[in-house]
Amino acid sequence: MILLTPVSNVIVQGITGREGTFHAERMQEMGTRLVGGVSPGKGGGDHLGVPLFNTVAEAVAATGADATGIFVPPPFAADAIREAAEAGLSLIVCITEGIPIQDMIRVKSYLKDFPRARLLGPNCPGLITPGVGKIGIIPAQISSPGAVGLVSRSGTLTYEAMAVLTRAGLGQSTVVGIGGDPVLGLSFSDVVELFEHDSQTTHLVLIGEIGGSDEERAAQRLRGTRLKVVAFISGRTAPEGKRMGHAGAIVSGNRGTAKSKVEAFQAVGIPVAETTDQIVELLKA
Amino acid sequence: MKLLEYQAKEVLQSFGIEIPPGKIARTPEEAAAAAREIGTVAVKAQVPVGGRGKAGGIKLAQTPEEAAAAAGQIIGMEIKGFRVPLVYCEGALDIKQEIYLGFTVDRDARANILMLSARGGMDIEAVAEETPDAIARLYPNPWRGPLDFEVRRLVFEAGLGALAGPLTKVVRQLYRAIPEQDALTAEINPLVVTGEGRVVAGDAKLETDENAAFRHKELEERYSTVIEGDQYEVEAKKRGLTYVSLDGHIGVIGNGAGLCMGTLDLVQRAGGRAANFCDIGGGAKAEVVQNALEVILMNPQVKGVLINVFGGITRADEVARGVVEARAALNMKLPLVVRLSGTNEEEGKRILRENGIEPGDNGWEAAQKIVELTR
Numbered sequence: 001m002i003l004l005t006p007v008s009n010v011i012v013q014g015i016t017g018r019e020g021t022f023h024a025e026r027m028q029e030m031g032t033r034l035v036g037g038v039s040p041g042k043g044g045g046d047h048l049g050v051p052l053f054n055t056v057a058e059a060v061a062a063t064g065a066d067a068t069g070i071f072v073p074p075p076f077a078a079d080a081i082r083e084a085a086e087a088g089l090s091l092i093v094c095i096t097e098g099i100p101i102q103d104m105i106r107v108k109s110y111l112k113d114f115p116r117a118r119l120l121g122p123n124c125p126g127l128i129t130p131g132v133g134k135i136g137i138i139p140a141q142i143s144s145p146g147a148v149g150l151v152s153r154s155g156t157l158t159y160e161a162m163a164v165l166t167r168a169g170l171g172q173s174t175v176v177g178i179g180g181d182p183v184l185g186l187s188f189s190d191v192v193e194l195f196e197h198d199s200q201t202t203h204l205v206l207i208g209e210i211g212g213s214d215e216e217r218a219a220q221r222l223r224g225t226r227l228k229v230v231a232f233i234s235g236r237t238a239p240e241g242k243r244m245g246h247a248g249a250i251v252s253g254n255r256g257t258a259k260s261k262v263e264a265f266q267a268v269g270i271p272v273a274e275t276t277d278q279i280v281e282l283l284k285a
Numbered sequence: 286m287k288l289l290e291y292q293a294k295e296v297l298q299s300f301g302i303e304i305p306p307g308k309i310a311r312t313p314e315e316a317a318a319a320a321r322e323i324g325t326v327a328v329k330a331q332v333p334v335g336g337r338g339k340a341g342g343i344k345l346a347q348t349p350e351e352a353a354a355a356a357g358q359i360i361g362m363e364i365k366g367f368r369v370p371l372v373y374c375e376g377a378l379d380i381k382q383e384i385y386l387g388f389t390v391d392r393d394a395r396a397n398i399l400m401l402s403a404r405g406g407m408d409i410e411a412v413a414e415e416t417p418d419a420i421a422r423l424y425p426n427p428w429r430g431p432l433d434f435e436v437r438r439l440v441f442e443a444g445l446g447a448l449a450g451p452l453t454k455v456v457r458q459l460y461r462a463i464p465e466q467d468a469l470t471a472e473i474n475p476l477v478v479t480g481e482g483r484v485v486a487g488d489a490k491l492e493t494d495e496n497a498a499f500r501h502k503e504l505e506e507r508y509s510t511v512i513e514g515d516q517y518e519v520e521a522k523k524r525g526l527t528y529v530s531l532d533g534h535i536g537v538i539g540n541g542a543g544l545c546m547g548t549l550d551l552v553q554r555a556g557g558r559a560a561n562f563c564d565i566g567g568g569a570k571a572e573v574v575q576n577a578l579e580v581i582l583m584n585p586q587v588k589g590v591l592i593n594v595f596g597g598i599t600r601a602d603e604v605a606r607g608v609v610e611a612r613a614a615l616n617m618k619l620p621l622v623v624r625l626s627g628t629n630e631e632e633g634k635r636i637l638r639e640n641g642i643e644p645g646d647n648g649w650e651a652a653q654k655i656v657e658l659t660r
Contacts, residue, residue, distance in 0.1 A: 075499060100497035101390055102467050106427045108395045154543020156595045160648070163595075163626065180542060182392040209543055212392045234547040238562070246335070246387070246409050246474065255393075274554060275649040276547075 001129040002149070002174045002194040002201070003091055003118070004067065006033075010135055011065040013038045013056065013072055013080045016047055020071035023095075023137050024048055027069070030140040032133030035063040056087040067091035069126060069135040077122060078103035082110050085117040092185070093135040094121035104183040111185075119185025125155040125177035138162075138175060146171015148283070149195040149227070151188060152207035153180055153214075157234060160276050161207055168280040173201040182211070188218035196225060203228045203283055210235035213255040219264035230282040231265040232273045233258050286493050287333035291373040292508045293491035296466065297473070300458040303485045307375035316356030317349035319374035326374040328355035332367040335490075338407070340364045345377065366515050366530070378485060383475035384445065384452075385409045385420070386459060387490075390469055397463060399423040399431065399456065401443040405475040419443075430460055451484040466504065467497035517561070521580045526563060526573075528580060533558025535655055536581035536590035538574065540565050544648075548593045551648050557656035560587045571607025578611050582619070589620035589659035593648050596627020605633035609640045620658035624651035 004010075010027070014020040015037025025048060028034050036051050036059045043054030053059035056068065068089050072080045077096040084092045099122050111117055120127060126136010131145040137155075142163045148170050152158040158177050165172060176191050178184055188206060195201045204227040208215035215233065222229055236258040262272045273279040288296065294304045306323050309331070310316035320326050330342030337343060342364050346352035356372050363369070385405035391398040402420040404412045412419050421442035425431035431439075436453045445452055455476065462468035472490040479485060498505050521528030527542070535552055537559045539545030545564045552559045561581060565573045574592070581587055594604055608623055624645035625633045634644040643658070645651025 074496060098496045100467055100500075101469060101494050102397075102427065102463060102497065105390070105396055109427050152543070154541060154547075156539070156541030157543035157547055160544060160547075160595050160626075182390060183395045207543070209546060214393070217393075234543050234550060236550045237553040237559075238546055238549060246385075246413075246472065275551065275647075277647060277649060 001132060002191070002198050003120070003176065004127055004129045004133055004135060004174065006132050008067045008091070008133065009033050009035045009063060009065045010067045010069065010133070011036045011038060011056070011059050011063065013068055013070045013084065015039055015052070015071070016042055017071055019095075021048065023069070023071065026137075026140065027134055030134060031131075032135070035065050056083045056089070060087045060089065065089065067135060068093065070094040070096060070122075072096060074098040074100070078107050081107050081119060081122075085111055085114040085119075088116075090116050090118060091135070092117055092119045093124070093126045094119065094185070095124065095126055095136050096121075097123040099123070099181070101181070101183055104181065108183060118190075120176065121179040121181075121185055123181040124179030125158060127174060127176045128172075129174045130172050136177070138177065142166055143175065144171040146173065147201055148172050148203040148205060149198070149201040150175040150205045150207070151191040151195070152177050153188075153209050154207060154234065155180075157207055157276075161205060161232070161279060164276045164280055165205070168284075170203070170280065170283060173198060180209075188214045189221045192218050192221050195227065201227065203230075205229075205279055205283070206231045208233050208261055210238055210258050210261070211256050213260075215261040216255055216264040219261075219268050219270065222270060223268040228283065229270045230273055230279050231270050232276065232279055233261045236262075286495060286498070286505065286509060288491045288493070288508055289331040289333060289373075290329060290489055291331060293489035294486060296462065296491055296504075297459070297486055297489050300461045302455055302458045302473075303483060304489075305376045305378055305485055305487070307373055309371050309373050310356055311360070311371045313353035313357040313360075316346075316372060316374050317353040320346055320349040320352035323374065323376045325377045326352055327377060328352055328359060329373045329375060330359045330362070330364060330369040331371050331373055332364045332369055334365045334367055337364050342369065346374075378477050378487060379480040380475075380477050380487075381480050382478040383487070384478065385474045386456065386476045387472035387474065388459065388463060388468065388470065389472075391424070394424060396424045397427060399425060399439065399460070401439050401445070401452070401456070403444045409474060425460070430464065431456070448478065448484070455484055462491060466491070466501060467494040468492065469494050517580055517584055520583065521563070521577075524576050524580065526565065526577055526580065528564075528577075529562040530584075531559050531561050532586075533560045534586050534588040535659055536560050536563075536578075536584070536587045537593070538563045538565060538577045538581070538590065539593045540595060544593060544595055548591065548648055548652065551652035552591065552656065554649075555652040555656040557652070557659065560584055571603075571610060574604070574607050575611035575614060578615055578617065582615060582617060587619065589622070589655050590617075591651055591655040592621070592623045593651060594623070594625050594627075596625065596630075600629050601625040601627040601633030602629040602636060605636040608642065609636060612640075612642065620655065622651045622655040622658065624648055
């Protein structure tokens with residue numbers, strides 16, 4: 001298992017909101033060590049049986065938390081990430097969808113001063129270590145503990161793959177949704193690196209999609225890996241965006257297309273599944 | 286939001302960047318009047334997409350009569366799916382040199398990138414591919430913006446040192462689009478150096494971040510109503526749906542962007558072509574499904590619809606009832622295949638079957654079924 005282990009102490013930022021409450025309860029149900037919540041102005045109270053704090057720093061001082069799930073609205077989410085990093089948390093999972101890209105670019109620059117802080121997301125389903133806990137919104141009932149690592153850019157497609165694996169008797173070590181935004185925290189390569197060094201994980205499923213070149217770089221990283229890997233790329237038939245201007249093309253050239261990604265995996269001997277069911281066939285092959 | 290050229294130029298002008306004299310025209314008469322005032326003009330289609338020159342959307346007019354004729358031809362024409370609502374009549378420039386200047390988000394670097402090249406104009410993408418060194422690049426710190434020496438270095442690296450004075454100024458002015466307007470792309474190509482040595486924006490592209498619209502209401506209010514997109518996309522946007530028109534005949538609804546894209550791939554793999562991409566987001570509420578179906582059925586090309594919903598904790602029987610109701614409410618007669626998973630999946634499938642809707646066990650099987658039914 002990676003990132004979220006039985007000793008992780010988790011808080012939720014935005015725990016008193018509708019989404020925060022609903023998902024914090026689901027996190028508790030599956031045994032996640034939820035030790036507190038942050039909701040400015042409500043410090044001193046409690047919610048879902050855990051204490052509330054006004055600031056992340058207070059929560060960390062009182063509970064020894066080392067991980068957080070962020071469920072705050074988009075205009076405030078970038079600041080919530082920075083507050084978590086500054087308070088010393090090592091795992092920051094941002095579920096919020098719709099954060100302005102320029103806010104995230106500033107967050108990425110800010111996080112350079114906090115090399116210990118790992119950001120997952122934003123606009124991601126979070127992560128789950130089956131049988132141990134989860135931060136985020138991945139449904140626990142379709143997971144099962146095992147040796148397959150799963151890393152994905154998509155939400156529902158991740159669930160789909162998990163369900164297929166679980167049905168085939170292939171449990172998961174940890175499932176990580178890195179998120180669908182253009183500017184992200186952990187990349188495919190970062191997560192692949194963690195799985196590579198995790199003794200529980202023997203197989204890896206990587207679900208990518210068109211855009212950016214994180215998949216291509218992860219493929220390079222996986223050359224000669226000890227893991228048995230299967231990739232899946234969605235958006236193979238998506239039409240070229242109705243683009244304006246040349247700046248995007250100058251930066252990315254031919255990288256980012258489904259073809260480029262599929263070829264990058266095939267070039268290092270990693271098979272690419274065409275349907276989610278094929279993922280299982282290829283893992284077992 | 287992708288601004289039209291004249292809108293982007295208004296924004297650049299507000300930053301202090303020089304633009305040629307120009308006027309928008311919605312009719313040939315207005316174009317003639319603009320030409321009488323300005324002189325020789327380029328009559329330019331206003332659409333939020335590149336490649337309009339090659340599509341015949343830009344014509345040079347020496348006289349008011351020629352401007353009227355050009356406007357008559359261009360207004361109403363369709364360029365890459367966009368109907369041209371109006372033209373921009375712009376004074377012709379005495380061009381001595383064409384420079385490329387652009388900002389965008391480099392998603393791999395997770396940073397803004399600023400690019401400058403002495404070889405601006407239509408072929409900049411070819412320049413980037415064949416001689417990448419001809420484009421100078423800078424990743425400014427997003428908190429403080431580019432520093433003076435960084436901009437100066439960029440200008441010299443681009444081989445444009447002779448124009449260091451005016452260019453460093455324009456670079457700084459264009460950069461304002463990032464902190465002040467949440468621009469995702471801001472581009473001037475060509476940035477024209479005139480015979481008299483002035484630096485003028487010959488064209489302008491500006492795309493702002495819709496996620497940041499909450500802090501830029503003025504831009505949205507001022508410009509968003511002018512752009513006429515694909516009619517189904519416009520309708521879907523009004524209803525708050527994530528929808529992209531495609532050119533096939535199978536309507537597709539999915540929850541989650543990745544799953545939805547994956548469904549398009551499955552339809553093509555099964556030998557069909559999707560008519561659209563429509564992501565209804567997490568969950569699958571009955572009214573959202575009905576809303577999406579309604580927009581999809583407006584398109585006469587659609588011969589059948591595939592719904593692919595992965596529920597997780599969503600109750601499949603509730604989704605099934607919602608689909609049945611939506612189909613009845615819309616009096617839909619076309620084939621419909623629904624792939625549902627989630628809690629109470631079997632009950633959901635039974636409800637679908639009883640109501641004459643074909644359930645699919647998984648996305649691939651469902652895609653094959655809808656392709657078969659619409660053949």
